[in-house]
Amino acid sequence: MSKSLRRALAALVLLGPSASAQVPQTGPTVQGFLFGDAIFTEADGTAPDGFQLGQIVGHANATLAERVLFFGEVSLTYRSGSYAVNMERAILRYDFSDALKVSVGRFHTPISFWNTAYHHGLWLQGSVARPEAVKFGTSFIPVHFVGAMVEGRLGNTPVHYMGGVGNGRSANGVGAQDGGDANRHRAVIVSASVQPASLLGFQVGGGLYLDRVPDSGTGATDERIWSGHAVWDRGPLDLVAEYIDVMHDPDDGASLGSSAYYLHGGVRLPGAWSAVTPYVRWEEIDVELADPVFGGAVPDYQAVVAGVRYDLDAPAALKAEYRREKVFSVDRDAFFVQASFAIPIGGQS
């Protein structure tokens, strides 16, 4: 093949839908995914059940220049008779090197493995729903973080670090203070994980998050969260264990400690049944009910979850799940069937 023909082909590859524009002269390129789900629920209690459309989430990765990247994520969620559009993530990043990548924007807080690994990508996770401690709308941990981050790999080690400073959570414990820090006291987060190249699929890590939560009428509260996780995700096995400890120290009152953990395990069946992955999860949250940040919205919680995932021959899966929960000492049962998918937009590997 002649040199000029090769160059033309290279330009086509880099400019094509799967191109990452890793040479600056090709200009910005965008690649993304559309995640979504539909769910059927049969549950005890008075909450609505039946069929529901889950979140539809659009996710875009743009390469603006060789070292300048943008990641955006927008969700569409049904709430009280209409659909709400939310900016979930918007991250502008400059990659100096593998050891130093600097970004600003709105992130998934890296204080929980599940929160960053799966979050709105329901097709990616093994179960129907996230563990209660990191679920959608929880105030147990701040799931989103508005601020600046640095991250990278420490030399030639298998250690990946992240560190950030941001606004922290809002006074009601749920929001991420997108409009600025109400109490001018920045939240700080540091986390690290180890993924040895010689032990593919294994990861261990943890994080520490410090903040002062704004006054919600009962005084401001110092907050300290630490977490640890261990993961095995290779071949047929999918194992995740995570522990999160939350300490709140209100100006007026004694320190209050709460904690949560879950153990999740799935095993893909062999041979002709390889599309089927049965899974189980045990999870527990132990909270101080007088905690001023949780405001009674986070319950003492226990659950055992058992389900089966069936992967279609595409980025789509069906999951059926039984959940037995104890919420504020009240037992309840629920059964779910969920269809989830991820549609690639602009290229494949």
Place this chain on the structure above:
Amino acid sequence: MTRLVRTALICVSAFVSAAAAASAQSGSTAVAIVVHPATEVDDLPFGELRRIFRGERQFWDDGRRVTLLMRAPAAAERELVLDRIYGMDENDFREFWIGKMFRAEVAAGPKLVYSSDMARDLVTVIPGAITFVPVNDVSSESRVVRIDGLLPSDPGYALR
């Protein structure tokens, strides 16, 4: 010798010959790791090769971004790379890259190439590119990288 025994011996003999031929063939399917001629790397530890192919290392020592050219599905060399480097099948591989993009770890997945010729040609014109081709398809222009100090022709080479 009865006809039945003779037939059985012929079948066993044919099976052994076929297995030997298959074994010899698989022995010749070593995969060479090839980089852009200007990339200053001659030897990579296997662990570092894994990090590059898994998108955990995205820059060469000279600061240029790595561009991974990946053979499209159904090629024998892709299956070998998925098995040895990624430890995954096709479904796991797809989920792996979707997950990396979802977590904003990478902006895009590997670039697909549809033949060894295409891989071998493109890697010479895209700065920072790395790919893999069957050793028989390596040309004199290809910059082949040693893995743990070994070339594809050496005994003990990791990608065979």
